Structure formats: C-alpha cells, structure tokens
Amino acid sequence: MQRTRQGRTAETHYADGGAGVSNPRARQRALVVGVTPQSSAADGEPLAELKELLRTAGVATAGELIQRRDAPDPDRYLGRGKLAELKAVIAECDANVVATDDELAPRQERNLESELGVPVGARASPRSRRTAAWRATGSRRCAGASAVWSETAR
16 A cells, blocks of 8 residues: 555555556556567566556556567567467457557558557657657657557557
8 A cells, every 4th residue: 555645545456477557447458569589488577678668658557468489570570370369368358559569660560450450559659759749849848658658549
C-alpha cells in the first residue's frame, strides 16, 4: 500500500514476472512481443525493459509473447505460426495494442496491424513521435509518452 498525494491509499498490482503493471480496467492494455536469438534462451526476462517503459507511459501490460529465432521475419516480424498464436493471446488477454521490442519497418507494422486488427507500436516509435512533436511545435515541452501511446491505441 502506498499513500498518494491526496492522502488516499493505493496498491500497485504488478504483472506476472514483476515488470509492468497488470490493470484489467486500464484504457490501454499492451501485449508485449519480442524476437530473441535462439542462443539467448538462458537470459532472464528479455522484455522487462519494454514493460517498464510502457508502465512509465501509463500503459498496462496485458501479457507477453517471445519468439526464439535468429532474425525477425522481414515481412511480418513474427513467423506465421507465432502470428496465429499472437492472435489467440490478444483475444485471451483482451489487449488493445501490441508493443514490439524492436523497431519495425513500415511494411512490418502495416502487415501486423492488418493481420491482428489492433494498433502496433514499436519500441522506438514513442521517442521518434515525441521528437516529431517537439519539432512541429517548436517547443521542448511535449505531452509525454502517455499521449503517444493514447494516439497509438485509437
């Protein structure tokens, strides 16, 4: 239990594995997806950093999916079998956005969105969208990462 600024008590529920926040009522629920080399099968939790980035952006982590392969598929980021599994996991955990651990090529993002039916955001995209917003406004102030992810979840 924690005390908020207003004096109320609040409890943070962490997702399985400790990274990210599990909140079924959250407006944005991201399914975290990554492709890791087969040689790194002994690594601890490869998506922990991405989950923490999402948490700081105000996005709840609904689940995760890892594919072990040497390189991402150049057309869809994931293989066909893992893509079918991803569709089932999205429906099961009620995710409304998919966050990938790697930066996606435009065709990978487009193909994933058309296959899955939910918006897909790459790890580097919030940073690049914030930079674009700063350049467009001419100001160093920006709404922050939560505004970027809310734009993705539309």
